Amino acid sequence: MAVILIISLIIADYYFNVPAATYFIIAIIWLIITTIGSFNITWNYHVKAYNSNTTIKEKRVAITFDDGPNNKFTPQILELLKTYNAKATFFCTGKQIEQHPNILKNIANDGHTIGNHSYAHSPYFDFYGKQKVITEIEKTNNLIESSVGKKSTLFRPPYGVTNPSISKAVKDTKHHVIGWNIRSLDTVKNSDQKILNRIIRRLSPGAVILLHDSKEITVSVLEQLLLFLQQNGYQSTTIDALFNIEAYA
Ligand SMILES: [Zn+2]
Known part of the structure; x- marks a missing residue:
C-alpha cells in the first residue's frame, strides 16, 4: 500500500512538483501503522490470526493460558477447570515442556488443547528471521509430540507480536495463528479484582481470553472468573472448538 502511494506521488511529482516533506510524512505514518500493527495481534496486520469468533451466538468463550507448563500453578488451574467442568487451551513453550513433560500430559489427558508458544520465548x-522462527516452532512441536503423541497446529507468537518473518514461517509450518480479544493484563496488574473486572467488562460470545499459568494471581482470577461464567450461563471451550479448526496434525 505504501509502495503504491510512493509511486503515485513520484508520478504526481513529475506534473506538480510534490514537496519533499510529503515523502517524509508518508514514511513516518507508514512506520507508525506498521509498529502498532506488529504489536496488536487483533489488527491482523501481518498475519491473519484467530482473535475471537464473532459469528457465535451462544455464550461460549475460550480461556487460554500462556507460558507454561508451570509446576506450581498449572496443576491448581487444572483442578479448578475440572471443578467447573470447563475446557481451556494452553500455549506452552518448549523450555517449560522440557522441564515438566508430565504436566503437559495431564493437560492433554484432562481434555484441554495444547498450543505452541515458541521454544525459548x-x-x-x-x-528472528523466517528460518529461526520455524526452528523454534518445530523444536517445541517435537517436544509436544514426544509427550502427548501428536503435533500442535496452533501457534501463538510470544508477546502476540507478528511480523513478516513470523507470517512466512507459519505459512511453511501450516500453523493457525491464535491471538486473543481480551487481554487480562494478569502479568501487569497486581489486583485480582481489577483483572477480573477487566475481563468481565469485555466478555461476549466467541471471546478469547488471555491468561498466564505462570502467575500466582491468575489462579485466584480464574476461580472467580469460572464462577462468574457459570452464574451467567457461559461455557469455556477450547480454541479448536470455538473456531471449529483442527488442533493437531
Ligand atoms: Zn508468552
Missing part, C-alpha cells in the same frame, strides 16, 4: 523473537 526470547525477548528478541520479533527480530
